[in-house]
Amino acid sequence: MRYTPAELMVAAAAREIRDGEVVFVGMRLPLIAFVVAKNTHAPSAVGVFENGVLRDTPARELLFTMSDGPNITGALSCLSMLECMALLQRGRVSLGFLGAAEVDRHGNLNSTEVRDAAGKTTRLPGSGGACDIAALAKRFVALLDHQKFRLPEKVHCVTSPGFGPWRSGRLAQGGPAAVITTKAVLRFSPAGEAYLHSHHPGTSIAEVLANTGWPLQVSPEARETPPPTRQELRAIRAYDRQGFWTR
């Protein structure tokens, strides 16, 4: 079966969810990943949305924001943002998904502002809940478009913390588990440095390295990312019928 790069990313993200876990879902591709996981290997996962919504069943139709009507209808519970963030802070959230404009060598994310070569600053929307999820979830997974300027050795601004000296005490348990890009899946060494775990079908390790802003370590076991299964694609397409997020 043919599939789009976004569909591959969704399938890869879905596999990060383990059955029974409490997951901070986020929107766009991760939302669809949650739906896929629920419909395949993780039927008991619970989704947390920072607007206060908890769901243990996918919404009946595609969401453009987490506060869309269908995400409320039949929800497990509607709480406040504080109560959802409290789940995070007290360590009840296993996994969170994040997007970002930049991801660096140690899994730090930037979604606040970027500077181009000429020094011109572009203001981005900001953290939202990203910093909180990165700091407090037991692990997080970032998704991004694999371009060299988006993978600098050091982000311009640490909106959401990856690995660093702050990973002690309460924050010791967290950090990035994976970065899923349009070309590859990166994971992290015990020292907190990213390495190439798998490259997507149609790309090569060399292409990934050439498009990464630092000398990326490559796992001796690096392999090709498994393509989405038929079942995963069915779940994706049943949900994002028009391909709004996944075409």
Next chain:
Amino acid sequence: MRYTPAELMVAAAAREIRDGEVVFVGMRLPLIAFVVAKNTHAPSAVGVFENGVLRDTPARELLFTMSDGPNITGALSCLSMLECMALLQRGRVSLGFLGAAEVDRHGNLNSTEVRDAAGKTTRLPGSGGACDIAALAKRFVALLDHQKFRLPEKVHCVTSPGFGPWRSGRLAQGGPAAVITTKAVLRFSPAGEAYLHSHHPGTSIAEVLANTGWPLQVSPEARETPPPTRQELRAIRAYDRQGFWTR
């Protein structure tokens, strides 16, 4: 019209409530005082109960606890205790009512434990919300049975703070406004010391002084406590029909 000592205390307590105020109500006599105030001079007062209930209409029948069914039916709002206590802490509560086993010269209340002359300790139920109301309401009113051992110069244990060095910063705005006993109404000087404001009909200033554990100051304007009006008695008896709290 004849009336009981409890009815006089209720009427005196009701007059402490100003129209439009947010009042931490408490149970027993103060609850009835709230009902009387709502039905007479303070129709816009709002009652806060520490179990989370807000009411702007009296419950349809007598309450034995603030969590009785009729206190919930038709309530203004049912929140949590934290939200009600937060109203107190941020200064939105004008007045709170408290009972106590002992009240001292500076309006400190004890409801934790008392010792008799032989040194035997009697354990009382404890603060409940009393300490919080005393500390944080803009003013509070205590009610108690006027006996000499209940009005010591210094309480055995400060469950609920009256006037003292702690009345600075955020706590500067609070403190006792009155102590309504079975014999008298005490108020407080700017220095935070109790004085006799009025003695109830049927008692004398001398009798009040003889039953108080320190040399109680007497206001030059001390007078007799006005008896409950016909309207106040009607409101009391319409609510506490069997006289459970007021006989």
Next chain:
Amino acid sequence: MKEKLCTLREAVARFVPDGASVALGVQLESMIPFAAGHEIIRQGMRSLTLVGPISDILFDQMIGAGCVQRVIAAWVGNVMMGSAYNFRRAVEDGVPHALDVVDHTNFTLALALHAAALGVPFLPTYTAGGSSVAARSPDIAELQAPFTGEKMRAVRAISPDVTIVQAQRADPSGNAHVWGNLGVLPDAVHAAKRVIVVAEEIVAPKVIASDPNRTVIPGFLVSAVAEVPFGAHPSPVQGYYNRDNEYYGEYHRTTRTRPEFEAWLEDWIIGVKDRKGYLGRLGQARVDSLKVRKHAWSVRADFGS
């Protein structure tokens, strides 16, 4: 979500071990899980720490039955009648054994549970300034506030091993609707390591899912859920039954001495098998007399889209 539906006996046996800290009576005078407390007494749990703001007479019963080593509370007594005699006997005379009392105020206890629910070790407050409660408590410390430099107090987080709540209705996964006064319920549920829900009725999941704002207890925080109608008697459950005021008066009159309490304990707890037995002793006429006399239904809300 796994099914957690079981009997109250199983729930207590599995999730309330000796030595546990147990939050009970989190909605103050209503919806007190008396059936659960009685089951704990029947199973003879020992060395418990009881946590709750105002426990009414349930804490007194558990203390008198010898289950309790420590009480962390703001008020222990009989709300309608005053003193609770077992609590007094334990503190004053060490009967049936010594009791450690950690005094809180309602607000400091609410903050302690809120801190644990938020996942922080403390919360700041202005309350209890000038009070012996603050001065004596191991759970309240002085604090200088950042930004303003004010002197405040910090309240230490309390995370009960298990919180037991009475709910109006729950589904088999433990998702529960609770309404009326909430007291410290939301924080006590989130603060706890485990939660036992005792429901007046088990309903279909779609009933619970029809009103997610009413679902103050999400099932994934719940370890066990048991259906126990009239499980809160003599305390009231909004929409189900009223408070049995007379019962509190009787308890007050018949537990003044230790032998009187022992007889009461045998009559109402040890001598009955479970809540059904208790209700049989109470009598159908009395049970019926407590039921809601005048229904007052919430106007519906549309969760459609």
Next chain:
Amino acid sequence: MKEKLCTLREAVARFVPDGASVALGVQLESMIPFAAGHEIIRQGMRSLTLVGPISDILFDQMIGAGCVQRVIAAWVGNVMMGSAYNFRRAVEDGVPHALDVVDHTNFTLALALHAAALGVPFLPTYTAGGSSVAARSPDIAELQAPFTGEKMRAVRAISPDVTIVQAQRADPSGNAHVWGNLGVLPDAVHAAKRVIVVAEEIVAPKVIASDPNRTVIPGFLVSAVAEVPFGAHPSPVQGYYNRDNEYYGEYHRTTRTRPEFEAWLEDWIIGVKDRKGYLGRLGQARVDSLKVRKHAWSVRADFGS
């Protein structure tokens, strides 16, 4: 309780002075009080501080209209489409004038409002460790926790001058029912010095009183209440209408440049008198197409006794 029922125009004129801090969009992407924001723009308020976690495009419109001097937020953009152009123009190029941005995270903003709602100057948290957000923010300080000695962060309280919320239904005293995702609404209401409620419908007090747990906004905290059906369009109101996704796309496509935005502003805000005029421009067919397609009524709860 005094009647506070008035028009949105009166409410904004009385309670949103120049220079005020205004919390808006407290339920994130739903129930954003667009009608209130548009009325603020029409009345030409200046030098406002906007407060809110995720504002979607309302903040962008108010920034573009020149009402705003400072934004205290976690995320400013177009949730479905990405960037918001007025926000970017203001930050990057000072157009229409310079904008002061105080970056928060969702959690730190929620805590800042919660601190004010609790009446304390700060709250402790573990979030934002290692983040530039914490390092740069005047509202986040380091803190050593009492009891544990851990290094944590303190978030400074934020008390908006006015919080504007969209509610499903309210009575004339401002007691309001809100359901669905609550976001930071409860804290934003309690934290504020004044509250304006914009309701889809004004209903009889007995409707509100039938369900006190749904009354998340007690009227005594409310300064004004206005009835404005479809007041949150293009954001959704649970049980009333769905999100107008197409509108967000159109806004994104037609506000890329300053002149384009100025034309948009004239068309949709300045050139219409009020929300009625706005809905007239939108067209009845489009309004109807957004209405709830499938009702999903909450199962009733009995508040009887």
